[in-house]
Amino acid sequence: MFDSQFHFKFEDLKVYQRAFHFGEHVNLLSQKFPNHEMYKLSSQYCRAADSMSANISEGYSITDANFNRYLKLAFDSSQECVTWNSKAYFRKYISKEVFEENRKELSEIGRMISGLRKSLKL
Numbered sequence: 001m002f003d004s005q006f007h008f009k010f011e012d013l014k015v016y017q018r019a020f021h022f023g024e025h026v027n028l029l030s031q032k033f034p035n036h037e038m039y040k041l042s043s044q045y046c047r048a049a050d051s052m053s054a055n056i057s058e059g060y061s062i063t064d065a066n067f068n069r070y071l072k073l074a075f076d077s078s079q080e081c082v083t084w085n086s087k088a089y090f091r092k093y094i095s096k097e098v099f100e101e102n103r104k105e106l107s108e109i110g111r112m113i114s115g116l117r118k119s120l121k122l
Contacts, residue, residue: 010057022106023049023052026050029094030045041088048084049081071117072117075110079110081102085106
């Protein structure tokens with residue numbers, strides 16, 4: 001995923017990669033929002049999007065039970081992103097196509113997180 005001599009196991013997780021890239025996508029998207037949204041919608045959307053990959057990486061090397069807790073937080077952040085995506089569309093900051101693409105990606109990330117949670121030995 002990254003050009004580095006150091007490797008972290010959580011970076012191999014497809015769900016981590018998808019969540020990481022979605023966070024970067026939201027960051028670029030939110031730069032086009034009006035300035036008055038900088039500390040409102042833009043900030044909330046970016047933080048929720050970045051929180052998905054951050055929670056996956058933070059909980060990865062801990063016990064399965066603890067990792068499950070972090071995955072729940074990542075899932076919750078994916079659901080929060082649905083709201084911010086809807087707000088961005090409602091306020092006409094993103095197109096219908098972008099709105100739908102984001103919903104599709106969030107649905108897939110949420111499905112992947114749920115699948116990973118089910119695979120843990122709790």
